[in-house]
Amino acid sequence: MPLIRTLIAAASVAILGIAAPADAQTYPTRPVKIVSPFPPGSAIDIISRVVADKLTPALGQPVLVENRPGAGGNIGAIAVAQAAPDGYTVLLTSSAIAAAPALYKTLNYDPVNDFAAVAPVVVLPNVLVVAPNNNKGIKSVADLVAYAKKNPGKLTYASAGSGSATHMSDEKFRVAAGFDAVHVAYKGTPEAMTDIMGGNVDYMFTTMASGIPLIQNNQLVALSVGAPQRSPLLPNVPTTAEAGVREADYMLWAGMFLPAKTPRDIVMRLHAEVARAVQMPDMKERFAKLGGDPMVMAPDAFAAQMKQEIATNIELVKKAGIQAN
Secondary structure, three states, X not given: OHHHHHHHHHHHHXXXXXXXXXXXXXXXXXXXXXXXXXXXXXXXXXHHHHHHHHHHHHHOOOEEEEEOOOHHHHHHXXXXXXXXXXXXXXXXXXXXXXXXXXXXXXXXXXXXOOEEEEEEXXXXXXXXXXXXXXXXXXXOHHHXXXXXXXXXXXXXXXXXXXXXXXXXXXXXXXXXXOOOOEEEEOOOHHHHHHHXXXXXXXXXXXXXXXXXXXXXXXXXXXXXXXXXOOOOOOOOOOEOOOOOOOOOOOOEEEEEEEEOOOOHHHHHHHHHHHHHHHOXXXXXXXXXXXXXXXXXXXXXXXXXXXXXXXXXXXXXXXHHOOOXX
């Protein structure tokens, strides 16, 4: 009897070992949900829908986008961290996830250990914007910095939420320029830019995707691009370094994650499809219109990059004197 039990147990293990890869090979068998942790109309929302459109035919199942905004992307991140690790709930978020540990005392999730990195999607520069007829008379980066230094704490800057990529871009610029100002956090980029245009907040770094239409319609004025080189979309706008503030670049990226313990085969299947999609000519063209470039990296390398960014952001938050919430 002991021998029979041993043989049965061994056979069961073998069957399970064979079944797991087979299940992964048939994935997906039902619709896949991408959670976008920022509001409709934000850069991450736009990118999520572009990626979903490509993944639907590639996976042979509908890929749907669900917006779960709030807390700088943390509400959506928590929802995915707590989801079943079966490949049907995906997080497509920004580099805000790498800033969260520096800014929140309690996250209710671990950006490293609660997720399986799948693939980066795109990297996007941010653009510094003000209202065309702002009441501070700011027409350039030099004007902004001069006013801020002459009037400590009188300037306000907006972000898409505490810990969002727009917030970290704001902070890196402020620290590099050496002035004090007041942070005003919103639930997303569209709300923040509405208050910039209305004169309720003085400035912000926003994504190209969200800023370009308003800049082109003269509803916002671009002062600089937070990237190593000028953007083809704004060829006459200097980089922040050209405008006199060095070491202020902060590039936003969008990337895809699954809950931890998702089978590796499923992670790699999604990785392969995303990597293939972002390199398609029409995707490159769509990203270019958003001011971005496709980003391709293996899951392990992507996870390692995020760990490094977490450490860098912790140091930035210390320099900026920001108190964790």
